[in-house]
Amino acid sequence: MKKTLSILLSLLLIAGCITSNTVIANASSNSTKRVVTYFPSWGVYQAGQQHITVDKIPWDKITHVNHAFFEITSDFKIQTTDSYADFENTNFPHAAKADWNKYPNTGYPEGTVFGHFGEYKYYKSKYPNVKILISVGGWTRSNMFHEAASTEQNRKTLANSMVDVMKQYPFIDGIDVDWEYPTETRASEDQYDRGCVGGPEDKHNFTLLLKTIRETFDENNMQDKLLTVAVSAGASKIKNTEPDKYSQYVDYIGVMTYDFAGGWDKVTGHLAGLYLNPNDTTRPNFDMDDAMKLFRDTYNVPSNKLLAGSPLYSRGWANVQPGPNGDGLFQPGDSNFKGNLGDGGQYSWYDIKNIENAQGWVKYRDPIAKTPYLYNANTKQFLTYEDKTSLKERINYINDNNYGGLIVWDSSGDDVKNGWPMHTQMYNGLIK
Structure with missing residues (x-):
């Protein structure tokens, strides 16, 4: 199923036959x-879904x-x-x-x-x-x-x-x-x-x-x-x-x-x-x-x-206390956290990139679960997602x-x- 697009385009350019009807073929793959x-x-219809x-x-x-x-x-x-x-x-x-x-x-x-x-x-x-x-x-x-x-x-x-x-x-x-x-x-x-x-x-x-x-x-x-x-x-x-x-x-x-x-x-x-x-x-x-x-x-x-x-969105909680490790993980919370996709901290992945660098947010990684999470101790908000x-x-x-x-x-x-x-x-x- 591998697509060798660059090879195909090179061949077409040499042949001088690139047209608006070009078929982009999928080369064979093991x-x-x-x-x-x-x-x-x-x-x-949704801005949150671009x-x-x-x-x-x-x-x-x-x-x-x-x-x-x-x-x-x-x-x-x-x-x-x-x-x-x-x-x-x-x-x-x-x-x-x-x-x-x-x-x-x-x-x-x-x-x-x-x-x-x-x-x-x-x-x-x-x-x-x-x-x-x-x-x-x-x-x-x-x-x-x-x-x-x-x-x-x-x-x-x-x-x-x-x-x-x-x-x-x-x-x-x-x-x-x-x-x-x-x-x-x-x-x-x-x-x-x-x-x-x-x-x-x-x-x-x-x-x-x-x-x-x-x-x-x-x-x-x-x-x-x-x-x-x-x-x-x-x-x-x-x-x-x-x-x-x-x-x-x-x-x-x-x-x-x-x-x-x-x-x-x-x-x-x-x-x-x-x-x-x-x-x-x-x-x-x-x-x-x-x-x-x-x-x-x-x-x-x-x-x-x-x-x-693989999820390209997040889930989240509000009113989350830091807990013993200060990161909010496995701590009580509620769904009163609205993201660009809806309640419960739902954000598109492309938006999470911005939140990672926003003031107050700290990124953590669970070495056992192998996934990241974000916690904001100021706003008491927690996000879980894929990176x-x-x-x-x-x-x-x-x-x-x-x-x-x-x-x-x-x-x-x-x-x-x-x-x-x-x-x-x-x-x-x-x-x-």
Whole structure:
């Protein structure tokens, strides 16, 4: 999957044939690792997410992009959560221009696509080896999975809908199922959140759903289309599914090895600790190493099918006392700390760089968990996040244990204007 862009451009320059339609090919590589970045479709509206659009995705630094999110309708079909942004917006950089003389009926040739998906179509022509997937569900749109998975008829309807979408948009390479979470019921948190409905039958029905989707792809000569899942890294949620059974139907499993700690907890901790610090008595065995080993060693999932997660955002707490070490770690706190992405100290990674150098903030590193944290003794605020050093540790861990790569939440958190340093580090460390 390695892209030798510089070699290709040199050859094209010599040949004198660089044009606006140049295909940027992906050269072969011995690496089987993946760098999967999530693209938040709503980020176009959010300053905290840099008003991100598809053309801002670091296409030469990833192997896969997951479009977040589609949802499941009441009749068990998938649909966009934002039709305008995904299919109608004509203001994106590569949107087709109307030619009423050539196309008198509509102004556009048949098959023209606008919105984010029009941009995907364009970039797929430039980066044909980058896989584009539609991610279904997520935290706010998992409400219909329980019913959709409950009968074979419903499962088949959903799977056929996925096939129909990929037939309509053949540049889409697969589906990412992000059911958060099987067996669990929770109420809606705000006007954007649909909550989730669950029951004990979800444990096996999740496996059956993935089996039906895979078989339906194959029946429609879509053996090359990918089926992936994003799953919890928490043991209590993992045991509510059957990784040893469902793993055979998916191309890889994205283990969300982040959100181990956040403002919902009453004690500070690490957002994405690589290892468990035994002083963290609030979250025993809630770390990347324990999660990945649980899938690999207990459920016998092949290591190359397991992708760890990297967060390009922070979590935080307010009203945190220094504690015995003066750094606020593993101390009581609350979520009354608003960042540029929301409550609970949520900042994009590119903003954290500025906070690191802001007055009053001190940076620390947990030598056991291998992750950084920031504490401000004046404001009593605490932040946990990923930095380049912890990312290097994460990449080394993946390589040393022959895991399949990284999923990244999300693309908008990187420093878009200054070379995508985090995605670059991921790509160089895993793919090159």
